[in-house]
Amino acid sequence: IYRDRDSIIAKEENTLYFRFQNANFFKNNEYFGEVIPGYTLPGFDFTPLLIYHPTKNTKLEAGYQLKLLFGKDNDMDRASFLRFHWQIREWFAVILGTLYSHNSHNLPEPIMNPEFSFSTIRDEGLQFLINRKNWKADLWVSWDDFIWFGDAANEKVWGGLSGKLKFDIGTSRLEIPVYVTADHTGGQIDATDNPSTTELNVGSGLRFKKSLSGFVKQIEI
Incomplete structure (x- = not known):
């Protein structure tokens, strides 16, 4: 889950469309053991986006991120979503703004807890993708x-x-x-x-x- 689409389709050049991303989650860690504290993560995440492809190798995404844990209605995480994706070569891309983050980094669990997808907003900065x-x-x-x-x-x-x-x-x-x-x-x-x-x-x-x-x-x- 939480793996953003990080590709560009050439035929979408000069197109504008709307995308609504939503994830509802319920993660229960109440195992009555000493491995992990017994907490629960119930909530939802949704991100409405406008996506525009000005050229066959560029993509602009603009929208808003909202993340809420049930029972903390007055403590909703929110942030603007703005991403510029430039596919310089078929195998090399530069991303500026909202990054392809969380589980999209493909980090193993000992280095990054996958539960960050439930509790944090996407990263913002600079990213290079090589394939x-x-x-x-x-x-x-x-x-x-x-x-x-x-x-x-x-x-x-x-x-x-x-x-x-x-x-x-x-x-x-x-x-x-x-x-x-x-x-x-x-x-x-x-x-x-x-x-x-x-x-x-x-x-x-x-x-x-x-x-x-x-x-x-x-x-x-």
Whole structure:
């Protein structure tokens, strides 16, 4: 869930249309154990959008995001939605504004909790998407808290890289995922004495797949 469509269809050039995105959720974590606190996330998220394709390789999306947890009617999260998507090459795109975020980053659960889709608004910043034959990558930076001169708060920026290398050898494929995220708190123009900090998360692994022609069609490790 919460994977935005990140492609551009050339035949939609010079078209304008309306899209309504909605997700209703109920996540119950009351397991009566020590693995996770027993809380529940009931609510909804909806985003009405106007989408315009000025050219065959660009897309503009404008709208509004609303997210509500039931029982907190006076605490609705809301934010404007404005995204510019430029498909520079078939395999390379630049996104400015509202990013393809949450589960669209394809980060593993130990690095990013999928429940963020229920509790947070989409990221905003700059993003690069790469999709080549042998490698795929999502590189982004999101400004969570913007500051100006003399603000009594720190700037907060979150970014990362989610990628995958692919090697095909006959009927076999080896994949090497790479994940890096950085959560930075700092800034040079604030009025605080707080130190700058950066928290890093790094992950990788191996995935092997082989296609077979017998009763077992594929093995995967």
